[in-house]
Every structure is written in structure tokens, then in C-alpha cells.
Amino acid sequence: MKGFKTLTPIAEAQRAVISAIAHKPSVVTVLTPQSVGLYVAHDIFAPVDVPPFDRAAFDGFAVRSVDTIGASRTNPIMLKVVGKSLPGHGYRGAIGPGEAVEIATGAPLPDGADAVVPYEEAAHRGEYIEVYKPVPQYYYVSRRGEDVSAGEVVLKRGRRIKPWDVGVLASLGIKEVPVYRVTAGLVSTGNELVELEDAPPSPGKIINSTRHIITALLLELGVKTTYLGIVPDDVDAIHSILKEALAKFDIVITTGGVSVGEPDHVVEAVRRLKPEVLIHGIAARPGRPNSAAVVGGKPVIMLSGFPVASIVGFEVFVKPVILHMVGAREEPLPVAVATLTRRVTTPINVRSFVRVRVFRQGRELYAEPLAVTGSGILSTLTRGNGLLIIPENREGYDEGDKVEIVLLGPIEEEK
Numbered sequence: 001m002k003g004f005k006t007l008t009p010i011a012e013a014q015r016a017v018i019s020a021i022a023h024k025p026s027v028v029t030v031l032t033p034q035s036v037g038l039y040v041a042h043d044i045f046a047p048v049d050v051p052p053f054d055r056a057a058f059d060g061f062a063v064r065s066v067d068t069i070g071a072s073r074t075n076p077i078m079l080k081v082v083g084k085s086l087p088g089h090g091y092r093g094a095i096g097p098g099e100a101v102e103i104a105t106g107a108p109l110p111d112g113a114d115a116v117v118p119y120e121e122a123a124h125r126g127e128y129i130e131v132y133k134p135v136p137q138y139y140y141v142s143r144r145g146e147d148v149s150a151g152e153v154v155l156k157r158g159r160r161i162k163p164w165d166v167g168v169l170a171s172l173g174i175k176e177v178p179v180y181r182v183t184a185g186l187v188s189t190g191n192e193l194v195e196l197e198d199a200p201p202s203p204g205k206i207i208n209s210t211r212h213i214i215t216a217l218l219l220e221l222g223v224k225t226t227y228l229g230i231v232p233d234d235v236d237a238i239h240s241i242l243k244e245a246l247a248k249f250d251i252v253i254t255t256g257g258v259s260v261g262e263p264d265h266v267v268e269a270v271r272r273l274k275p276e277v278l279i280h281g282i283a284a285r286p287g288r289p290n291s292a293a294v295v296g297g298k299p300v301i302m303l304s305g306f307p308v309a310s311i312v313g314f315e316v317f318v319k320p321v322i323l324h325m326v327g328a329r330e331e332p333l334p335v336a337v338a339t340l341t342r343r344v345t346t347p348i349n350v351r352s353f354v355r356v357r358v359f360r361q362g363r364e365l366y367a368e369p370l371a372v373t374g375s376g377i378l379s380t381l382t383r384g385n386g387l388l389i390i391p392e393n394r395e396g397y398d399e400g401d402k403v404e405i406v407l408l409g410p411i412e413e414e415k
Helices: 010-020 163-171 209-220 235-248 266-271 307-325 379-383
Strands: 026-031 060-063 077-085 099-103 115-118 122-125 128-131 153-155 176-181 183-189 224-231 251-255 277-280 291-295 298-303 335-340 351-361 364-371 386-390 402-407 412-414
Touching (some): 060 077, 209 224, 209 251, 266 291, 266 298, 298 307
Parallel strands (some): 183 224, 351 412
Antiparallel strands (some): 026 176, 060 115, 335 402, 351 386, 386 402
């Protein structure tokens, strides 16, 4: 990557790009069952209480708690059973002094009752029950609104909807959800590229695997991606397609053509669009060529054509930008502390992303570095299951150091 005059620190680059973004994705309404993985566009308030009535939290007898005062094994209190309350078929009357209603878990509490005596604390005696223990008010009762109260914010703007969120929305009778529909236009550049469907490639050509990596990463974020094809290494052609894409999509992403040598023309094409912000090159290893711009308030992210470097660029620019536009926070990945199996040396003032294989031996976790350099070595992503992120103020770690690893897959077991 010779020729970069300066490399912008990652945090500085992210701040510059995000602060210049003025565009917001469109808001659409989708059916609640189809909303999983999308981002809530407005705070969603509960229209009703859940549960909608006081209900039994245990099988037993609905009673008036005042009627059980003084009950014991030696001095049981007798209550007359006047009916049953079942889920979906509640008791239609009210209980008075000295009365009880047999009740199943989830069934509505009869009028007049304020507690449940479990079967284990009473005994049936014909039309009566003997209560052996006094119960306080709301004993084994799930109160109305105990789960969700009417008017409460159920899901906040920016939350990515999870399967259990769908269940809560359904319990509230909410059939539709306002969500952000984020759209991305993806452009590949490079005269050497051929598409997967054209494989095997002819001599001198390579399959455009980076396109599929970025598309899959966008899919994980709930982004609707339109692939715009391979554009030749020509500034005019790249400028033209970027201009069209900016008019149609919330974010435009390119792969390839962002280093400092010929025929890398993407950055020059972006300059012609008169960006408000342009970052060319970041202090990352791998991933120095990754670049970003903001044009008319919209982000244009220029990723390296090398697969591993493009993933770093995605994590540095694409993900934070999309999360910013929808008002979301990044969901943390699991982290483990492991012993490094060999020394890792990295340059100072550069954030390094080292792929590692995390394995367990006995009770100890170990991290084996797979690659420090090599922005296109895809095999390390499939052989590895973790990432060691070395900050800018360190030159690496020694063998035997305890390090934090971001886990990307299950830990391997070794005997």
C-alpha cells in the first residue's frame, strides 16, 4: 500500500463520516411476524395491559385473603367451593365471605377474590376446602399489567426486532410495525473480476467473492441490497454509476479500486461528486485502503477488493453508518480471555485485526494466531473462530499473554 501520505485513525474517520450524514432511510410498515431483524422506526407503546386481567399463577383455589387469617394445620379454615375458573372460561360470578373457586393457572381471578391458595396448602372436603395456611393479598396472582402496562414503551426506536419482541407485540394485539427500510447499492470494480456464475475464470481473472461477503453481511443487518454489477476500471464509468446509485439508495458501497496505484479510480470518481467528507485510507491492518465519503448527506463506502480487508472496512464504516442512520446501537459479540500461543507483532499507531483459532485444552483457553498480514487470505476466516483486536498504542503481544478475543464461532475442544 505504498503511496498513502496519511492514514486516518479509525475513530477519527468514523466521527468525520457519521457527523456529516444527514440522510435517513424511509419508514415502511410491515406485518409483525415479518419484522424480525428490522429496526424500529418509532417508539412503540403498549395499547393495552398484559395480562389484561388478574389471573392465577398457580393451580389451586381463588379466595378472599381476609378469609384465611389464622389458618393452620391444627386450626384449618373451611371455605365453600362455589365453582371453577379455567383459562378461557372464567367463573361468571363473584365470591363472597367464606367462599372459594377452584382455579387453574392462567384463569381469570373471580370478582371478589384477591389470592390463590395452592392445592398443596388446602384439602378438599366434599363441597368445602380446608385451608391450612393464611395467604396474603395477591398470593400466587399475576396482576393485570404486571408484564406490560398500557402506555408503556415496549420497543424503542432503533431496536432491532428479535423473535421474542414479535411475541410481545402479538400479545398486545399489534399487527403492524413501523420499521426502517435501509437500501444499499453495491458496485464491484476491477477488470480482473468475473462473477461466480461465470466460473471457472479464464487465466488472469478471479471470481468476485468479495461481492458475496458484503451482500451476506448486509443481509445480517437487515439491509435490502441491490447489486449493480462489475464496472470497469474507468473513472467516467464509475462516476456515472455512483451518481445514479446515490439517487436511488440510502448507502452506496463499492469494492475494489481504492488503493493509491493505477488503475484504482474509485476515489477519483467520488471526488468528482464533490463530497462533504472524504477519508482515503485508514490506520488499520489489514484494511488500509478502505475509504469513505459523504455526498449530499448520504454515505459512500469504498471497500478494498481483498476479502479480509473488505470485512474490516465493513466493520469500520458500513455497520456503524447503518446503525447511526436507524438510531441503533451495535450488538456486542461474546468475548473470551485466552492465552496467546505465539508472539504477534504489529505496527504502532495502527489498529490491527488478527484472525485466531481459539481452542480449549483442559480448563484453559488458547488463541493461535492464523495471520497478521494478508488481506485476501479467506481461508483464515473459515479456519479461525475469533478476532484479536490490537489497539493503536501497542506493538503487539507476547507468547503467553492473556488477551481478549472477540468470538466469531464456537470454541474448539482439544484433548
